[in-house]
Amino acid sequence: MRRSRYFLPTLRENPAEAQIVSHRLMLRAGMIRQSSAGIYSWLPLGHRVLRKIEQVVREEMDAAGCQEVLMPAIQPAELWEESGRYHDYGKEMLRITDRHERPMLFGPTHEEVVTDIFRNSVRSYRDLPQNLYQIQWKFRDELRPRFGIMRGREFYMKDNYSFDIDHAGAVRSYNKMFVAYLRTFARLGLTSIPMQAESGAIGGDYSHEFIVLADTGESAVYCDRAWLDTDPLAMGIDYEADLQPIVDEWTRLYAATDDKHDPAACPVPEDGLYQGRGIEVGHIFYFGTKYSKAMGAKVTDPDGAEVPVEMGSYGIGVSRLAGAIIEASHDEAGIIWPEIAAPFKVGLINLRAGDAACDEACEALYSRLVEAGVEVLYDDRDERAGVKFAEMELIGLPWQVAVGPRGLKVGTAELKARAGGEAEALSFESVSARLIGG
C-alpha cells in the first residue's frame, strides 16, 4: 500500500477526550474515529488490526473443534421472555420495536438464539458435543462507556456456545476453551491469567475470566510471579486428550483481582507476589442447564430418556484486544505492534521522494516484498524525513526500512525493528531476505 493513497488521518496532538494511552494512540494513529459515546468507526489501519486479531481467534477456535456461524444481531424479545432474561437484563439491553410493533432487541449476547437453533435441530445425544462460535458486533448500553474501544457500547466479540449430554462432557468442552484462550492471548503476544470469576448476568456455576497484564490496565491484579514465566504455546495440545491436568496446572498458581485479594490471606509470600494491572479480555462460563431447561432444549440420551442439554458460553472481546495489545505494548513515540496483529509488517520510508535513485530503489524493493506476500506500507510522499519517521513510530509497524541517498551511495538501506534496537545498514538483498524469510 502506498502511503500517498492510503486513508490514514493521523493526528499530531492528543485529542482532549482521550485519557488512556490506547485511546490516544488509536485516535492519533488514525485507527478509529468516534461516532457517539462508546461507538466507533474503524478506519483502514484499525480495521486491518481488527481483522488480524480476529483471524488468530478464529484459528484457535477452529483448532479446538468449534464451528463458525453467524447469528442475527437483531433478536426477537420472545426468546428472552422464554429464558426469563428479558426483564432481568435491564437497561443495558437496547430494546427496539419493528413496524409491526413487535418488541425486538439488539443482541448483547446470544445464549437464547443459539439455544433456539439447537432445540430446533438436535434430538439425539449422538449429535453431541457441539460448539458453535461467531464473531460479531454486540451492543450493550453501558451506563458509562469509556476508554475508547476498551469499554464501548458497541463492540466486536467472539462468542461461542457448547452443548454436551452431561456434566463430564460439559467440563471437557469448558477445558478446551480454557486452553484455547490461553493459546489465543499468548499468540497475540499477551500474558493472560485465568482467574476464578463471578458469573454475573450470564448465570452459572463455574467461570474464569482472562486478564491480560498491562501496566495501564484498569484493574489491579495480584499473582504468583511464576505466571510471568509461563508459556502456553510451549505445551503440546491434543484437544481429544484429557485436558484436566493442564487446566489444573494453570489454575494452581495464585491470582486474584484487587476486590478478591486479601493480603492477610494471600498464600504467596510477598517477594513471590507480582502486583500489577490488567485488562479483562475473555470470560468463560459453565452454566449447565440454565437455558436448556427454560427453553426446552432437550436430547434423547442412550437410555431413551429426554434430558436438557448441558451448556457453556465463552467470550473474547476482539475489539477490546486491539486496545489491550496497545496498552501492553507501546512507548513514548507510539504503538509497538506484535507482528501477528500488525496492520502491515513493514514500513518502507523513502527519505527523498522525487530523487530518481531513491524512487527507483524503493519501487524495486516495494515490488519485491509485495510479490513475496509481505504486507508493506510504502511512504512515498513528498514529506520530510522527520515527518515520515515520526509517523512510522506512531503507527508502530514491526519493521522499518529507510532508503536514502546516503545509504544508496554504498548500496545499503537501513532496517530497524520498532520494538527496539539500532538501525542496521544492510544490502537490499539482505533486507529482502530478512523480511521475506521471517
Place this chain on the structure above:
RNA sequence: CGGGGUGUGGCGCAGCCAGGUAGCGCAUCUGCUUUGGGAGCAGAGGGUCGCCGGUUCAAAUCCGGCCACCCCGACCA
C-alpha cells in the same frame, strides 16, 4: 445512577468575569527556498461560537431550558 467538568474552523486552545459582530498554534491549499528525525518565508481558504428561547440598539459573552461529550465512583468482553 450519584458526583465533577467541557462544548469556539480538522486537532489543541484563547476570548466570556467587566456585551460592540471572532482570534492564536498546528493542520490544509498556492508559490519560492529547503530536504536523513514532526522545515523557513510569503500569501490564501475554512467557523450557524452545541441547540432552543429570553434580555438588549447590540449576545460567543448575561439569563432560562435542553442536548452532547469527557472524567471520578458502583457494574461489564
